[in-house]
Amino acid sequence: MPDVIVLATGGTIASRHDDSGAAVAADSGADLLGSAGEVAGVTVTVRDVVRADSSALTLEQLDAIRAAVGEALSSPDVAGVVVTHGTDTMEETSLLVDLAHADPRPVVFTGAQHPADSPNADGPANLAGAIAVAADPAYRGLGVLLSFAGEVQTVRGLAKVSTTAPQPFSGGLPVAELAGSAPHRLLARNAPIADVRVDVVASYPGADGVLVDAAVAADARGIVLVGTGSGNTTVALADAVRRAIDAGVVVVVSTRIVAGPVDAAYGGGGGAADLVAAGAILSRRLRPGQARIVLLALLAGGVAPRWIEAYLGR
Template sequence: MRRIAVITTGGTIASSRVEGGAARVTAGGRDVVAGVRIGPGVELSVRETMALNSFAMTFRDMDRIQRAVRAALSEPDVDGVVVTHGTDTLEETAALLAFNHRDPRPVVLTGAIRPQDAPEPDGAANLADAAAVAAAPLAVGAGVLVCLAGRVHEALGTVKRHNDDPDSFADPERSPWAVVTDGRIGPLRPARGPHPLCPRDVEVGAERVAVVSAYPGADRVAYDAEVAAGARGVVLVGTGSGNATPALAAAVREHPVPVLLTSRVPAGTVGGVYGGPGGGADLITAGAVSAGRLRAGQARVLLAALLASGTPVAAEAVGTWTEDVGPRLVPHP
């Protein structure tokens, strides 16, 4: 018997339409699992951790989820963990878990695009697939994974790509790690596996990390305000390959806080491609560090984890988690 711990946190997978037509979390953890068709030889153990829409989650909530995963994996008879989660910020929680995961047993995050009372809800099927992955010997050593619509992705680099399509998550630069068909796992390529940020678990709840976006004519008002409010780091979302404006480059240069540079473009290189005031090369010279393949949400979690662990925010440390997180081996179909 393969024993899978299911950590429930709310989200659309636990939601129904209420008066007025808006979806809200209405189901507890056991209700989410009830009726899910699980393959033979698999047993689910439910641990209800919270009941939130993920857009309302904070870093402290993500720390709670991380602790729940750690507690489940402290039990020797647990073979894997599934986390049910709202899709809005699933990629951030997945990243935090990946940065701390050092156990060969898999952790699989899943959720739903359609609420429980939709004409064609997708949550139960996603949970069944995620449980099958967590129980599969093939997933041992695969690390932290995201599973929706029969596709299984490695956590880092995976983002929500669509608000309506049940196949809502993808890594823009890689194919899925595996597919799930009728409870059977079909790997498509090797997984990177666990690669923790540091020897001890890192919690990020005390860290304030801001996200500031570049756009045509962007001044530095938002950047200055975030630093004045106590931000210990900034994720700068550039245009193109990581470019901003002269005003934002001046702010990066003048404020002594670490900056990770990413892009609003879903895929491709981020860094010192362009010179001139505000270009990526100017931002790197000013002190920004490229977040590589990680986009804003996961880059923010990485910066918070680096700050919390006392790790210098330098290109050498960040590169461990960005460029080699997922080399462009297989185009996404």
């Protein structure tokens, strides 16, 4: 009988409404497993790592979650690991784990769109499904996965695109389309990210360079620029990007648009072509949250900018 370890970290799946009507993380991992019920043919062990809304997670807590996954997989008797997590930042934490996950055994993230005390609670079914995926040898060698609303996706490229839909995520590769072959993944060193500062700055009409300059002054080692369209910005913000790069800061360009590649198609002083000419790196597929995680992990691991570009440029 396969053994699966469930790591509980809070999130909506563990939340209940307090006296004010707000949902707050309350349930333990044992509570979650009790609601999900038994999964036939699987032995499950639960460990509580964090109990928080994922929007409030710190980099130290992300490091702790990744370390807990590694510890869970230290036993050869474990078939796979499930991480219950809030949906707000699930795309970030799951990618961080994936970047250093060289073990063939599946690590499966799941969560919920409705709190545990909601009449529409979806957490129990999602957790039961994730446990079944983690125990199934058919999912070995595919990296870190998301199991949600009956669908299984890889996590690279994942983004939360709805606050209400039963399946809030898109952008990962559906496992059903992989035909048993793993997507190309580059691995990062398992180095703590808590002491690395990477800031996110958004572009918008009239944006100047104040926030980029402030990030540089705060000793940021990296900046993710959330561009408009295919990765474009204002002339003033592009000038600030040049100053940041000249100061030794790695600047990665993503976009606020949900779908489509980031591309150096436009110039004019603030287009992505101008940013690339200044030395910025395009995150062609990953959206800002995941681009920041890649930048954090690779900077923490001492990876040179050219390898950051090699990863994000795929």
